[in-house]
Structures are given as C-alpha cells and as structure tokens.
Amino acid sequence: MDIDRYIIPESSSTFAFSSIRIYRNFANTRFSNYADKEELEYIENSVNAVLSKDNNIYKKIKTNKLSKNEIENLKDNILINKNIKDKTIYLSDNKTIVVNLNEHITLQMITTNSKKLVQIYKEIKNEENKLSAYIDFAFDSELGFLTSTPRKVGCSMSILVAFTTPNILSFAPNLIKSIENKLKEYGFILKLKNNILYIRNKYMIGLTEKDILKRVCKISRYIIKTEEKIEQRLFTNSSLKIKLEDKIFRSYSILTNARLLTYKEAIKYLMWINVGNHLSILKIDNEKIYKLMFMVKTSQVKIHYNNEINNKNIKECRAKLVQDYLAVGE
Amino acid sequence: MKCQFCKEKEATIYIQELFGNDSININVCDDCASKYNIIEDYLNLKSSDSFQNIKLKKKTNRIKNIEQTECSYCGYHITDYFDTLSLSCPNCYSEFKATIKNTVKNIHSKNKHKNYRSKEYIKLLKKENKIKQLEIKLNDLIREEEYEKAASVRDIINKEKQHILERA
Numbered sequence: 001m002d003i004d005r006y007i008i009p010e011s012s013s014t015f016a017f018s019s020i021r022i023y024r025n026f027a028n029t030r031f032s033n034y035a036d037k038e039e040l041e042y043i044e045n046s047v048n049a050v051l052s053k054d055n056n057i058y059k060k061i062k063t064n065k066l067s068k069n070e071i072e073n074l075k076d077n078i079l080i081n082k083n084i085k086d087k088t089i090y091l092s093d094n095k096t097i098v099v100n101l102n103e104h105i106t107l108q109m110i111t112t113n114s115k116k117l118v119q120i121y122k123e124i125k126n127e128e129n130k131l132s133a134y135i136d137f138a139f140d141s142e143l144g145f146l147t148s149t150p151r152k153v154g155c156s157m158s159i160l161v162a163f164t165t166p167n168i169l170s171f172a173p174n175l176i177k178s179i180e181n182k183l184k185e186y187g188f189i190l191k192l193k194n195n196i197l198y199i200r201n202k203y204m205i206g207l208t209e210k211d212i213l214k215r216v217c218k219i220s221r222y223i224i225k226t227e228e229k230i231e232q233r234l235f236t237n238s239s240l241k242i243k244l245e246d247k248i249f250r251s252y253s254i255l256t257n258a259r260l261l262t263y264k265e266a267i268k269y270l271m272w273i274n275v276g277n278h279l280s281i282l283k284i285d286n287e288k289i290y291k292l293m294f295m296v297k298t299s300q301v302k303i304h305y306n307n308e309i310n311n312k313n314i315k316e317c318r319a320k321l322v323q324d325y326l327a328v329g330e
Numbered sequence: 331m332k333c334q335f336c337k338e339k340e341a342t343i344y345i346q347e348l349f350g351n352d353s354i355n356i357n358v359c360d361d362c363a364s365k366y367n368i369i370e371d372y373l374n375l376k377s378s379d380s381f382q383n384i385k386l387k388k389k390t391n392r393i394k395n396i397e398q399t400e401c402s403y404c405g406y407h408i409t410d411y412f413d414t415l416s417l418s419c420p421n422c423y424s425e426f427k428a429t430i431k432n433t434v435k436n437i438h439s440k441n442k443h444k445n446y447r448s449k450e451y452i453k454l455l456k457k458e459n460k461i462k463q464l465e466i467k468l469n470d471l472i473r474e475e476e477y478e479k480a481a482s483v484r485d486i487i488n489k490e491k492q493h494i495l496e497r498a
Contacts, residue, residue, distance in 0.1 A: 025420060028403075028419075028420065028421070029419070029420075030404055030418055030419040031416075031417065031418060031419060031420075033416065034404070034406070034418040034419070138420035140420075140423055141443070142427075142431075142441070142442060142443060143423060143430070143431075143441070143443055144443030146420045146423050148416050148417060149415060149416045149417070150415070150417075150430055150433045150434045150437060151437055153423075153434060154438065154443050155443075187438070187439070202437070202438070203438045203439065203440070204438060205434060205438045205440055205441060205442070205443050206438060206439070206441070206442060206443070206444065207440075207444065208444045211444075
C-alpha cells in the first residue's frame, strides 16, 4: 500500500510520541455542547450498542465515578487536557474513544514508536469503519465531516507529534522561529511547552488523510535531522564537545542529587540524559528514561506515593522518585 | 469619575475629541447623554442609541447581506455563530453555508473537501443505488406482465432493504 512508504526515521533521542485523533458526529443531532440530556443519552447508548458487539474488547469508564486523582491519572494516560468530568470513555490497548467531549465521538490512538505511525492510522481507520457501519455520520459533500467548529471540518483528523530537542533549544534557539515559519507553509502549528516541541496539523480540508500523513512524516524527518545535525556538529568539534558533555553530566548530577525538582526541570535534564545515551557517553536504560518522563508528571508522583503528598512537597517527592528510580539496577 | 453635567451619577461614556495637539474630554452618564443628545452630536446617531448599540449595528450590518440568519432545525442564530465561532447542529452548516465557507477558507486556506467516505458508507450507497435500479426494473416487469420475474426481483429488493434496516 502506498502509505506504507511514509515513515518517520527511528530516533531514540528526538521522537517522543505521536497521537492521531479522529472527530465524528451523528447526523441530524445537535453537537455535544448544545445537545440536551436526551440527545446526549441517545448518543451514548448508540455508541455503547455498537462497541458492545465487538466481543467486549473495550473497557467502559464513567468519569463521574472516579476520584479527582484518578481523573488526572486518566488524563495523563490518554493525553486529553480538556475537562473529562461526567464523560464516558472506552479504553482498549492504546485506543481511546471519548463520547460527547466536544464532538460526539473522539477516536484516538497513541504510539511511542516513530515507525508505527502508519500502523496506528490503519487501526484507527478500521475502528471508524466499524462505527460507520451502524452510525450515520454528519457529512457534507463540500465541507466533509462536520464538527462543532469550522476549525475541524474536512477529514476531521488531527495528528500530534512530540519531540525532545535539547540541542536546538540550548544551542540554536533561533531555529525554532524558522521551523515555525516552515511549518506554517505546510499547515502545521508548533508549540513549545515544558521543553517539549509539539507539532499539530491545522489544515483538515482540501487534503486527503494520506496527504496529512505524508506531511507529518516530512516535517518529522526535518526536525529529527536538524536536531541530529546540531548534535553531531557539537560532538565532532573538540571545543564545542566539552559544552555538550558538560550539559549531559551536569543534568545527570542534578537528577541524582537535587532535593527539589519541578516538572519542567525534570524533563529538561532527562532529555540531556537521552542525548548522552544516544552518543554513548552515558549508559542508562532508554526505557527507564522514557518511563521517568511520564512518571515525573504531578499526578503520577502523587499515585506513586499513594496520594499521601500535597502540592507543597510535590517537588521534593519528584526529586526523590527520580533518584530512587535511577539508582535501581546500578 | 462623576458626570460633568449632573455631577451626581458616575460617568459611563467617555469622549475625547482631538484638535491637532489639543483635546477635549467629556465624561457623561447615560441619562445626561440622552438628555443633551451628546452622542448624536459626536457620532451622528439617533438619541436612543448608546455605545452598546454601536456594536449591535456593526453586527446587523454584517448580517444584512446574509439571506439565512436562523437554522430551521435547531433555531441557532447566526449572530451566536459570530460570537462563539461554533455551531449547534450539522444542519447549521447548510443554512449558513456561504458565511462558513469563508471562515473555512480563512482557517484552512481551502474550502473543498477531497472526497473520502468510509468503506461501509460506500457499500451502503452502492446498495441504495442497486435498490433504486431494481425498483425501476420491477416496475418495467409489472408493465410487461412478467409477474414471476417481478416476484423474484421484489424478493431481492426486500432482502437488500432488510440489510439497511439492520444498520439502523
């Protein structure tokens, strides 16, 4: 198949994760923000009826039965920042279906492996096909799939890719602006948050889904190549290599000795350890680093300590968690 | 700041008139503004208008040229769309198509969807087309008095319709 050629090169130190989201709405029913109770119940019951035909591979979660911390944990795992109070969520492996978030149905899949982007696209399309066998989706021949806002009409497919780019951020921060301008040409938005670079497609109409996938792969290759180029230039230049090594060892020392750590700091130093691994300067298990990047989130730290901590000593607990985790297996 | 005219109530309207480097400032409450026709003098409006109505006038000018202002399915008004940039139901898209197409072009740089529907939907469309053709054939067979063939065609049509009903 043609899209099998679209791949993001394997890069353990730059590619963080990717998610594909598809938004669909029922035809002849008001969108979730304006629907009344009966309409919302009808949508929930219909989706439930369709998914229960699938030999119960989905686990149904009603968020009104969860505690505040459990909701935060769920939000971290499924990467949804919006308010998911009083919503129904179906989970299976790395597939998520949220009912009545902003759209009637939000399908999502996440991967941490850069080579699996096309695979998760095919899987999510399969799920969509299964749903469309029983549900009439709102569709217009000119505008495509219809959503609650004109920002998501067309394919109604959104792809998010996250990168850790410590070399660009530390040694060439001016490049961020030029990357952002380049992304605008392709219809992508760039966002920098907590030292992680996120790109997401803005254009959803006038392009096929394969076009969007192709562009994501092209842009990802460009960002990974830029990051690795800078890294190699620093590593091969004897006077600049010392700066790079200093960053890596300094990050390792802070992580293993700090008494207080914010989330932003933890991510920043873990990214440098990742670079250290990539250049064989350090020898720490890659999976440990990736797992730590997830465990340093506030809600995950609270779960690790059985919710016995409050926001006052979260930084202290985070620092201790990182030290304990890095010390295991040494 | 108190009203310059009555010196009792709080001023709600602030007007600054500029003449080169000089300026005149007027602070007036709603009652005095309507009593002395201040806004009418400065902005050439009717005496009952206030600054809130200026905003409404801009909106009404915007929707003057739009033929359809309310969705026939859900009653959503186009001014609500201008305020929130969100829509209430899928039918709103067909009611306010011209306006929304402009917005879509501004956001996505294009406003024509490249045709894609799911496999299941395409199968359904093919079935519906097949049923229509079979119904035409059925009518022809009845006219030609070939009732046995017409009966078998009728059975095929019923089977296909049942498939579609199961989907619903």
